[in-house]
Amino acid sequence: MNQIVLITGASSGIGAACARVFANNGAKLILAARRFEKLQQLVKSLSINPSQAHLVELDVRNRTAVESAIASLPPQWSSIDILVNNAGLSRGLDKLHEGEFQDWEEMIDTNIKGLLYMTRYVVPGMIQRGRGHVINIGSIAGHQTYPGGNVYCGTKAAVKSISEGLKQDLLGTPIRVTSVDPGLVETEFSEVRFRGDIERSKKVYQGLTPLTPDDIADVVYFCATRPAHVNINEVILMPVDQASATLVNRNFN
Ligand code: NDP
Ligand code: 8X3
Numbered sequence: 001m002n003q004i005v006l007i008t009g010a011s012s013g014i015g016a017a018c019a020r021v022f023a024n025n026g027a028k029l030i031l032a033a034r035r036f037e038k039l040q041q042l043v044k045s046l047s048i049n050p051s052q053a054h055l056v057e058l059d060v061r062n063r064t065a066v067e068s069a070i071a072s073l074p075p076q077w078s079s080i081d082i083l084v085n086n087a088g089l090s091r092g093l094d095k096l097h098e099g100e101f102q103d104w105e106e107m108i109d110t111n112i113k114g115l116l117y118m119t120r121y122v123v124p125g126m127i128q129r130g131r132g133h134v135i136n137i138g139s140i141a142g143h144q145t146y147p148g149g150n151v152y153c154g155t156k157a158a159v160k161s162i163s164e165g166l167k168q169d170l171l172g173t174p175i176r177v178t179s180v181d182p183g184l185v186e187t188e189f190s191e192v193r194f195r196g197d198i199e200r201s202k203k204v205y206q207g208l209t210p211l212t213p214d215d216i217a218d219v220v221y222f223c224a225t226r227p228a229h230v231n232i233n234e235v236i237l238m239p240v241d242q243a244s245a246t247l248v249n250r251n252f253n
Pocket of ligand 2: 140141245
């Protein structure tokens, strides 16, 4: 694959796994996240030539930082072919009427506004070049709301609507839009949600076989490598042990 792939939230979990699968297939990677040293460690762990990766320390919540990160890409990196809008997080499982304002703002600013900023600054170049693909990482939480999920689920429902809207707005161009919407994937996601409470985080995945970040990356790569006339709009994938956002089979024997 001789394409430039920009992945947000590449320092961990699904984003890092996407970086691996695209790197293994010869893509050039622009990797963005706040934890720059994690990006450096990731690149070292990939068996690629350092010239195959360009690292960007970026907080997607900061609109001017997103604008300047895209505008200041060196010329050999500026023709982005694939944008993987993966950066995202959840905070807490509080009831809405007891929720923390800061948690809401963090989720809305990252999962919705960050994704919008990235898309707004990258897609015009894709239109100009006549090629491109935006792959958003949504969630089963955007299709079904679970107790305490209120605002996080709302942000992922917004991602679903934004993906649909972008597809409509790009009709008549060759730019593709895909939403990959997983169920339970074991990553740092729950540690972030429960602010480092490892015990509580581990329980989310106990008694079942969750999806792995590589499972999601395989699907992202599949969507990105269909023939140019094929647009995979939406993929929902869950572990076999999961039937919906609230229905999970756990076996502790
Ligand atoms: P991780 O916590 O392992 O990874 C999240 C990534 O997002 C990190 O690389 C983090 O990097 C990055 N990130 C968070 N906030 C920002 C920010 N403001 N600016 C830039 N990067 C940011 O979780 P996952 O890999 O599981 O999550 C990836 C995506 O998948 C998210 O959108 C999540 O909602 C979604 N998802 C996860 C599921 C799961 O069960 N794990 C299921 C369905 C969807 P850093 O902290 O270095 O900035
Ligand atoms: C992450 C999956 O069900 O934990 O989006 O919200 S879930």
